[in-house]
Amino acid sequence: MKLLKDILFGVNVLEILGPESAEISEIIFDSRKATHGVLFVAVRGTVTDGHQYIGQVINEGVKAIVCESAPGDIQPEITYVLVSNSAKALGVMASNFYDQPSAKLKLVGVTGTNGKTTIATLLYKLFIELGYKTGLLSTVENQINGVIIPSTHTTPDQIALNALLHDMVTAGCDYCFMEVSSHAVAQSRIEGLYFTGAVFSNLTHDHLDFHKTFSEYLKAKKAFFDGLDRSAFALTNADDKNGAVMLQNTRAHKKTYGLKNLADFKGKLVENHFSGLLLNIDGEEVWFKLVGSFNAYNLLAVYGASMLLEQDRNKVLTILSRLSGAEGRFDYVSSGSGIIGIVDYAHTPDAVQNVLSTIHDIRKGNEQLITIIGCGGDRDKTKRPVMAQTACDWSDKVILTSDNPRTEDPEAILADMEEGVTPNNKRKVLHITDRKEAIRTAVHLAKPGDIILLAGKGHEKYQEIKGVKHPFDDKKILSEQLNLITHQEN
Numbered sequence: 330m331k332l333l334k335d336i337l338f339g340v341n342v343l344e345i346l347g348p349e350s351a352e353i354s355e356i357i358f359d360s361r362k363a364t365h366g367v368l369f370v371a372v373r374g375t376v377t378d379g380h381q382y383i384g385q386v387i388n389e390g391v392k393a394i395v396c397e398s399a400p401g402d403i404q405p406e407i408t409y410v411l412v413s414n415s416a417k418a419l420g421v422m423a424s425n426f427y428d429q430p431s432a433k434l435k436l437v438g439v440t441g442t443n444g445k446t447t448i449a450t451l452l453y454k455l456f457i458e459l460g461y462k463t464g465l466l467s468t469v470e471n472q473i474n475g476v477i478i479p480s481t482h483t484t485p486d487q488i489a490l491n492a493l494l495h496d497m498v499t500a501g502c503d504y505c506f507m508e509v510s511s512h513a514v515a516q517s518r519i520e521g522l523y524f525t526g527a528v529f530s531n532l533t534h535d536h537l538d539f540h541k542t543f544s545e546y547l548k549a550k551k552a553f554f555d556g557l558d559r560s561a562f563a564l565t566n567a568d569d570k571n572g573a574v575m576l577q578n579t580r581a582h583k584k585t586y587g588l589k590n591l592a593d594f595k596g597k598l599v600e601n602h603f604s605g606l607l608l609n610i611d612g613e614e615v616w617f618k619l620v621g622s623f624n625a626y627n628l629l630a631v632y633g634a635s636m637l638l639e640q641d642r643n644k645v646l647t648i649l650s651r652l653s654g655a656e657g658r659f660d661y662v663s664s665g666s667g668i669i670g671i672v673d674y675a676h677t678p679d680a681v682q683n684v685l686s687t688i689h690d691i692r693k694g695n696e697q698l699i700t701i702i703g704c705g706g707d708r709d710k711t712k713r714p715v716m717a718q719t720a721c722d723w724s725d726k727v728i729l730t731s732d733n734p735r736t737e738d739p740e741a742i743l744a745d746m747e748e749g750v751t752p753n754n755k756r757k758v759l760h761i762t763d764r765k766e767a768i769r770t771a772v773h774l775a776k777p778g779d780i781i782l783l784a785g786k787g788h789e790k791y792q793e794i795k796g797v798k799h800p801f802d803d804k805k806i807l808s809e810q811l812n813l814i815t816h817q818e819n
């Protein structure tokens with residue numbers, strides 16, 4: 330229980346109709362969760378408007394309503410709080426409700442198109458090994474010092490986020506590393522949080538369905554840095570075209586990392602193999618288990634952040650060199666067949682290009698590279714032809730298949746992808762809608778030594794078709810198919 334006036338601390342309130350002394354049992358923003366004594370926040374969304382449900386939640390006995398416009402019929406037993414932006418107010422209120430957990434630990438946010446999960450997960454694993462109680466909020470999973478809590482979003486909503494941070498504080502965590510998606514910034518999911526630091530990975534094509542233009546997408550990422558406190562650090566990628574833009578208006582302490590340009594944390598890629606990479610970091614050569622030059626950037630970001638968090642350099646490099654990355658990111662699938670399987674979460678044009686160019690650079694000779702790839706439904710359609718074209722340009726054979734069609738027709742998604750297949754690439758492309766069948770075909774086409782890249786779904790354990798999530802695990806299925814081949818050959 331909390332008093333409404335305490336929950337409203339720091340909220341930009343325009344007007345209050347009714348008593349501020351109301352006792353609130355819980356904050357909600359979904360009318361379907363309304364019960365007696367709760368505070369309902371009416372948020373305008375992408376599909377509907379929470380204000381439409383005010384009448385409904387009153388019937389369920391809510392105590393107070395936070396909204397941007399008051400309904401015509403005011404009920405005397407309810408307190409109405411008028412604000413200019415409900416989503417922002419929700420962030421501040423959720424933080425107050427959970428006693429400002431983000432201020433009680435060192436919270437570091439990671440943003441960018443690709444690499445967030447990898448950087449946040451490496452930081453989490455590193456700080457656990459350094460001996461700190463640590464939390465993680467990520468696409469793959471959330472963790473509180475070793476306890477896994479399944480994640481629903483890359484960045485949870487205001488309430489779930491503060492509840493998780495509160496649980497981390499209760500568990501005695503010193504640090505939390507979290508991914509900050511552009512949706513989260515635009516929807517004020519991080520409003521009211523105190524960040525000790527922010528890390529930027531890169532900005533390339535994604536989510537234009539939601540942000541509409543690249544410049545709006547950039548603005549969402551930048552807004553995270555603009556909101557940082559003077560005491561925080563802002564660590565950016567000096568080699569990314571938009572790296573410097575992130576720091577333009579921030580009050581935070583500005584730092585950079587990079588492989589090419591002048592940077593505070595400087596790295597040089599010495600060797601790049603399927604077994605890992607040799608990096609020179611600030612003058613010291615270290616082996617890492619992660620593969621590909623894009624991971625050299627992720628490692629540098631982790632190194633830079635841990636230095637800014639005042640950790641011991643030698644300990645950091647020693648532990649980092651032992652760590653593996655996040656599940657489903659350049660993940661090997663081994664079998665006795667001699668075929669190399671790689672499961673990777675590449676679902677943007679840049680990620681597809683990076684992962685394929687990495688394979689291209691480090692493969693030994695004339696092995697075939699077979700890529701299985703799809704694109705998600707109800708997501709940025711303009712990515713589709715570009716991802717297909719990139720896959721074709723870098724592979725010997727491409728099987729276009731379904732990713733998560735969600736509510737879209739899988740064939741329509743594949744047709745969008747095929748727009749990107751140029752006439753000279755047509756001969757290398759197969760179209761197999763059923764993802765399992767596509768995997769099976771790739772395995773049959775491959776010879777020992779060949780490489781199969783299974784892109785797009787990484788760690789995901791489901792395939793969402795027509796709104797239903799069916800169990801589906803890329804790594805498990807690819808492994809089963811490769812083992813079947815092995816047994817047939819033996």
Ligand SMILES: CC(=O)N[C@H]1[C@@H](OP(=O)(O)OP(=O)(O)OC[C@H]2O[C@@H](n3ccc(=O)[nH]c3=O)[C@H](O)[C@@H]2O)O[C@H](CO)[C@@H](O)[C@@H]1O[C@H](C)C(=O)N[C@@H](C)C(=O)N[C@H](CCC(=O)O)C(=O)O
Pocket residue numbers: 358359360361371372373374375376377378379380382481482483484485486487510511512513516539
């Ligand atoms: C497009 C998008 O981001 N949608 C998110 C958004 O929902 P929305 O704006 O569409 O909400 P809405 O359905 O229009 O409803 C508006 C309001 O009315 C309320 N409502 C609605 C219906 C009802 O009966 N009663 C009611 O009160 C809703 O609770 C909401 O407050 O706010 C919801 C609550 O926080 C999120 O769950 C939802 O995530 C959807 C499920 C989603 O798929 N989001 C993805 C795109 C996403 O956020 N991805 C990023 C990662 C992207 C990356 O790779 O970088 C993430 O952080 O996970």
Ligand SMILES: Nc1ncnc2c1ncn2[C@@H]1O[C@H](COP(=O)(O)OP(=O)(O)OP(=O)(O)O)[C@@H](O)[C@H]1O
Pocket residue numbers: 441442443444445446447448468483508530531623624626627655657658659673674675676679680681683684787
């Ligand atoms: N620094 C990087 N630069 C470019 N591509 C990368 C980088 N790091 C990872 N990738 C590619 O992007 C994919 C996704 O990586 P990761 O999950 O770390 O990113 P993310 O930003 O968390 O993605 P999401 O927004 O979907 O959660 C990887 O599987 C890999 O193909």
Ligand SMILES: N[C@H](CCC[C@H](N)C(=O)O)C(=O)O
Pocket residue numbers: 483676704705706708732733785786789
């Ligand atoms: N966070 C990303 C994940 C995409 C993963 C891919 N498998 C897809 O379904 O498009 C999104 O929600 O857009």
Ligand SMILES: [Mg+2]
Pocket residue numbers: 445446467468469483508
């Ligand atoms: Mg992620």
